[in-house]
Amino acid sequence: MSASFEPHGTHLLVDFHGVPQALLCDGESLSTLMRDAALAAGATVLGTHFHAFGLRAGITGVVLLAESHMSVHTWPESGYAAFDIFMCGPLKPRKALALLARAMGASRHDVREIQRG
Numbered sequence: 653m654s655a656s657f658e659p660h661g662t663h664l665l666v667d668f669h670g671v672p673q674a675l676l677c678d679g680e681s682l683s684t685l686m687r688d689a690a691l692a693a694g695a696t697v698l699g700t701h702f703h704a705f706g707l708r709a710g711i712t713g714v715v716l717l718a719e720s721h722m723s724v725h726t727w728p729e730s731g732y733a734a735f736d737i738f739m740c741g742p743l744k745p746r747k748a749l750a751l752l753a754r755a756m757g758a759s760r761h762d763v764r765e766i767q768r769g
Contacts, residue, residue, distance in 0.1 A: 660769030661720055661740035664749055668733040670759025676726035676733055679704045679711045685755050686715045686722050689748035695719050695739060719743055733758075738768070 675681060679702035690697050695717045702713035710726040720738040727733070735752060739745045753761055 658769075659767035661738060661767075662743075662745050663766040663768050664735075664737040664745050665764040665766070666735040666737065666749060666752070667762045668735070668753075668756045668758040669731060669761065671726075671731050671733050671756050673708070673728040673731060675756065676710065676728035676731070677704070677708055679713060682711055682713055682724055682726070683715070685752065686713065686724065689737075689751040690715055690717055690722055692751045693737075693739060693745055693748040694743045695748075722748065731759075740768075 683700050683702050687697050687700065696719065698716045698718055700713065700715050702711060704711050708728060710728055712725050713723065715722040717739065719740045721736070722738070723736045725734045733756065737745045737748050749763065
Protein backbone atom coordinates (compact mmCIF):
# COMPACT_ATOMS: atom_id res chain seq x y z
CA MET A 653 0.00 0.00 0.00
CA SER A 654 1.38 3.40 -0.90
CA ALA A 655 1.23 6.39 1.43
CA SER A 656 -1.39 7.98 -0.82
CA PHE A 657 -3.82 5.03 -0.58
CA GLU A 658 -7.39 6.24 -0.20
CA PRO A 659 -9.87 3.40 0.12
CA HIS A 660 -13.08 3.39 -1.89
CA GLY A 661 -14.96 1.74 0.92
CA THR A 662 -14.95 -0.10 4.20
CA HIS A 663 -16.10 -3.72 4.48
CA LEU A 664 -16.97 -5.04 7.94
CA LEU A 665 -17.32 -8.81 8.36
CA VAL A 666 -19.23 -9.42 11.58
CA ASP A 667 -19.93 -12.70 13.37
CA PHE A 668 -22.58 -12.64 16.11
CA HIS A 669 -22.68 -15.60 18.51
CA GLY A 670 -25.30 -16.42 21.13
CA VAL A 671 -28.15 -14.63 19.34
CA PRO A 672 -31.71 -15.55 20.39
CA GLN A 673 -33.10 -18.10 17.93
CA ALA A 674 -36.38 -16.22 17.34
CA LEU A 675 -34.59 -13.20 15.84
CA LEU A 676 -32.52 -15.41 13.52
CA CYS A 677 -35.72 -16.85 12.00
CA ASP A 678 -37.52 -13.51 11.51
CA GLY A 679 -36.77 -12.08 8.08
CA GLU A 680 -39.12 -9.14 8.52
CA SER A 681 -37.42 -8.01 11.75
CA LEU A 682 -33.95 -8.50 10.25
CA SER A 683 -34.94 -6.50 7.17
CA THR A 684 -36.22 -3.61 9.30
CA LEU A 685 -33.17 -3.75 11.55
CA MET A 686 -30.74 -3.71 8.63
CA ARG A 687 -32.57 -0.86 6.88
CA ASP A 688 -32.42 1.15 10.11
CA ALA A 689 -28.71 0.32 10.50
CA ALA A 690 -27.99 1.44 6.94
CA LEU A 691 -29.81 4.73 7.49
CA ALA A 692 -27.93 5.27 10.78
CA ALA A 693 -24.68 5.03 8.78
CA GLY A 694 -25.91 7.64 6.29
CA ALA A 695 -26.60 5.18 3.46
CA THR A 696 -29.29 5.32 0.79
CA VAL A 697 -31.40 2.13 0.74
CA LEU A 698 -32.36 1.07 -2.79
CA GLY A 699 -34.12 -2.19 -1.92
CA THR A 700 -34.11 -5.40 0.08
CA HIS A 701 -34.56 -9.12 -0.50
CA PHE A 702 -34.86 -11.68 2.30
CA HIS A 703 -35.49 -15.41 2.07
CA ALA A 704 -36.53 -17.73 4.91
CA PHE A 705 -35.53 -21.38 4.63
CA GLY A 706 -38.55 -22.65 6.56
CA LEU A 707 -39.97 -22.86 10.06
CA ARG A 708 -37.23 -22.24 12.64
CA ALA A 709 -34.66 -22.29 9.84
CA GLY A 710 -32.23 -19.59 8.78
CA ILE A 711 -32.59 -16.41 6.80
CA THR A 712 -30.47 -14.97 4.04
CA GLY A 713 -30.95 -11.36 3.10
CA VAL A 714 -29.46 -8.36 1.40
CA VAL A 715 -30.01 -4.63 1.63
CA LEU A 716 -28.90 -2.97 -1.59
CA LEU A 717 -27.42 0.47 -1.02
CA ALA A 718 -26.53 3.24 -3.43
CA GLU A 719 -23.15 3.03 -1.64
CA SER A 720 -22.84 -0.82 -1.83
CA HIS A 721 -24.65 -3.40 0.34
CA MET A 722 -25.32 -5.14 3.62
CA SER A 723 -26.06 -8.86 3.86
CA VAL A 724 -26.89 -11.45 6.51
CA HIS A 725 -26.96 -15.24 6.78
CA THR A 726 -28.33 -16.86 9.95
CA TRP A 727 -28.06 -20.26 11.61
CA PRO A 728 -30.72 -20.29 14.36
CA GLU A 729 -29.76 -23.79 15.50
CA SER A 730 -26.32 -22.39 16.39
CA GLY A 731 -27.39 -18.93 17.56
CA TYR A 732 -25.11 -17.50 14.87
CA ALA A 733 -25.44 -14.69 12.32
CA ALA A 734 -22.88 -13.53 9.74
CA PHE A 735 -23.21 -9.94 8.50
CA ASP A 736 -21.36 -8.09 5.75
CA ILE A 737 -21.49 -4.31 5.93
CA PHE A 738 -19.83 -2.81 2.85
CA MET A 739 -20.13 0.93 2.40
CA CYS A 740 -18.31 3.28 0.05
CA GLY A 741 -17.57 6.95 0.42
CA PRO A 742 -17.90 9.00 3.61
CA LEU A 743 -20.47 6.72 5.28
CA LYS A 744 -20.05 5.43 8.83
CA PRO A 745 -20.38 1.61 8.71
CA ARG A 746 -19.44 1.37 12.40
CA LYS A 747 -22.66 3.25 13.20
CA ALA A 748 -24.57 0.49 11.40
CA LEU A 749 -22.58 -2.08 13.36
CA ALA A 750 -23.38 -0.38 16.69
CA LEU A 751 -27.11 -0.50 15.97
CA LEU A 752 -26.92 -4.15 14.91
CA ALA A 753 -24.87 -5.09 17.99
CA ARG A 754 -27.43 -3.53 20.35
CA ALA A 755 -30.36 -5.25 18.64
CA MET A 756 -28.91 -8.73 18.15
CA GLY A 757 -28.56 -9.49 21.86
CA ALA A 758 -25.48 -11.61 21.14
CA SER A 759 -23.24 -13.00 23.85
CA ARG A 760 -20.29 -11.88 21.73
CA HIS A 761 -19.39 -10.57 18.32
CA ASP A 762 -16.20 -10.51 16.25
CA VAL A 763 -15.42 -7.87 13.63
CA ARG A 764 -12.92 -7.87 10.78
CA GLU A 765 -12.45 -4.63 8.87
CA ILE A 766 -11.13 -4.46 5.33
CA GLN A 767 -10.37 -1.26 3.44
CA ARG A 768 -11.45 -1.83 -0.16
CA GLY A 769 -10.05 -0.28 -3.31
